[in-house]
Amino acid sequence: MPEPSPAPARPVDPEPAEAVTSHHGSPVAATPETAGLHFPAEWEPHERTLMGWPCRQTLWGDTLAQARHEYAAVANAIAAFEPVTMIANPGPDAAAARAALGGRIDVVALGIDDSWLRDSGPIYVIDAARRRRVALQWRFNAWGEKFPPWDLDATIARRIAAHLGDPVESVDVVLEGGAVLGDGAGLLLTTEQCLLAPNRNPHLSVTEIEATLCAQLGADRVVWLGEGQYEDRDTDGHVDMIAAVCPDRRVLLQTAPPGDPNHERGVDNLRRLAAAGLEAIPFPYLPRTTVAGESVAVSYLNFYVANGAVIVPVSGADSDPAACALIGDAFPGREVVAVEAAVIAYGGGGPHCITQQVPALALGSPA
Numbered sequence: 001m002p003e004p005s006p007a008p009a010r011p012v013d014p015e016p017a018e019a020v021t022s023h024h025g026s027p028v029a030a031t032p033e034t035a036g037l038h039f040p041a042e043w044e045p046h047e048r049t050l051m052g053w054p055c056r057q058t059l060w061g062d063t064l065a066q067a068r069h070e071y072a073a074v075a076n077a078i079a080a081f082e083p084v085t086m087i088a089n090p091g092p093d094a095a096a097a098r099a100a101l102g103g104r105i106d107v108v109a110l111g112i113d114d115s116w117l118r119d120s121g122p123i124y125v126i127d128a129a130r131r132r133r134v135a136l137q138w139r140f141n142a143w144g145e146k147f148p149p150w151d152l153d154a155t156i157a158r159r160i161a162a163h164l165g166d167p168v169e170s171v172d173v174v175l176e177g178g179a180v181l182g183d184g185a186g187l188l189l190t191t192e193q194c195l196l197a198p199n200r201n202p203h204l205s206v207t208e209i210e211a212t213l214c215a216q217l218g219a220d221r222v223v224w225l226g227e228g229q230y231e232d233r234d235t236d237g238h239v240d241m242i243a244a245v246c247p248d249r250r251v252l253l254q255t256a257p258p259g260d261p262n263h264e265r266g267v268d269n270l271r272r273l274a275a276a277g278l279e280a281i282p283f284p285y286l287p288r289t290t291v292a293g294e295s296v297a298v299s300y301l302n303f304y305v306a307n308g309a310v311i312v313p314v315s316g317a318d319s320d321p322a323a324c325a326l327i328g329d330a331f332p333g334r335e336v337v338a339v340e341a342a343v344i345a346y347g348g349g350g351p352h353c354i355t356q357q358v359p360a361l362a363l364g365s366p367a
Contacts, residue, residue: 033169034134037125038218041184042305043247043331045360049078049306050122050160052115052354053088053097053107059114059147059347063292066343071115072100074304074311074344074351077337079104082307087112087121087160108163113153116349118240119143119176120150121356122157122168125218131361135161135168136216138175143235144199164358173212174200178238178353180213183245186220188213193227193237200236223276225269229254229286230261231297234348241299241349242269246281246330254301255282262286281330287317291346298342302350303327305357310334313341313350 051074054060054067075084079102086101088094090109097107114120122135137157142150161168181189194200195209204212210222228237235241242254242265251273255266266282273280288297300323304311310331314320320338328336341350 031169033167034125034136034216034218036130036218037127037132037134038184038186039123039125039182039188040128040359041182041245041247042357044184045362046082046307047358047360048083048085049075049304050117050356050358051075051084051086052112052117052121052156053086053093054115054347055089055093055112056114056147060343061292063343063346067347068096068100070339070341070344071354072097073339074341074354075105076102077311077339078304078306078309078355080337081309081335085160085164087117087156108160110156110159110163111152112156113150114142114147116178116353117156117356118178118349118353119235120153120156121177122161122166122358123175123177123217123356124166124359125216126359126361128359128361133166133359133361135164135166137161137168137170139170139172140176141174141199143176144197146199146234171212171216173204173209175213176235176238177356178235178240178349180217181239181243181245182217182219183249185249186218187245187249188217188219188222189225189239189243189245189251190222191225191228191237191239191242194235194239197236223272223278225272227265227268229297229299230265232348238353240352241302242266244301244303244330247332248330250279250281250330252283252301252327252330253280254286254299255284256286257284260286281326283323283326285319285323285326287315287319289315289317289342289345291342294346296342296346298345299350300324300327302345302352304351304355305331305334308334309337311337311339311351313345314338315340315342315345 084105256262
């Protein structure tokens with residue numbers, strides 16, 4: 001995996017640690033188009049799933065063909081439960097995607113720089129009762145300007161929304177979709193390591209970041225974890241590598257035994273959840289494998305919740321069955337579908353990182 005350019009050192013937190021466990025100050029006003037809308041939980045019904053076809057040769061190197069194979073397997077697994085739209089660069093990439101993907105998957109030729117639609121794609125807010133849905137185009141700067149060029153990815157959310165016929169609003173704040181999780185009822189979960197990094201929004205205070213998140217995503221509370229996964233060097237600690245919010249509002253949280261580089265981070269994040277009044281489900285599994293000569297951590301918690309299913313990354317580790325069972329218990333009534341994803345992890349993520357849900361508006365859609 002190519003090394004990203006180094007980000008500047010993170011500044012000292014502008015507020016005391018206890019002040020960043022909940023929302024402060026008056027929210028920035030939402031636009032008239034987004035007023036009354038909220039960020040739905042991932043387990044709420046989807047109209048479809050968005051994905052992007054792997055294309056950045058400098059990222060994947062000799063693993064590009066296998067990365068495409070694993071992306072296709074994720075897309076085909078999701079397509080058994082809901083429609084999938086795959087975004088691919090026009091020409092040979094779109095043709096390769098069509099050849100690899102099943103019948104419920106539409107391939108749409110739109111220019112992209114990279115294939116992490118969770119982060120660059122539209123984040124939707126909705127009012128299902130009034131059948132309103134708006135796509136948000138947050139500012140995208142390739143995870144702190146680490147991976148140029150990103151010109152196409154900086155506009156892909158707006159172009160996807162136009163293709164789907166959805167209204168779109170721009171938010172002039174850097175935010176990747178993998179940096180925030182929601183429970184659909186006003187709670188947002190993120191990490192200080194990512195959203196307070198100086199390569200994201202150095203001009204904004206904690207209060208201003210919280211206010212913008214709450215206003216634009218229809219939330220009333222932000223809970224801050226500390227650091228993300230130790231091995232996550234690309235995204236500066238995205239929360240979707242270490243946590244997942246469950247339908248009962250408990251939080252699956254990555255933990256690790258003493259001696260593991262993730263142990264102290266897990267202990268601190270457990271403390272933060274408890275202080276915020278949230279119940280955690282400790283998740284002790286984090287297998288490592290070797291891809292292209294590198295040791296790679298494969299985060300089970302970077303799973304994707306589809307209509308009726310949970311798509312879980314595996315790598316052939318002994319812990320795969322126990323990890324899938326624990327995730328299945330946390331999402332009752334959904335089929336757990338394991339997909340090989342070691343090469344996706346080598347690229348920097350998992351099924352959650354490469355997908356973005358489009359929420360359904362029709363009441364009674366399958367959950």
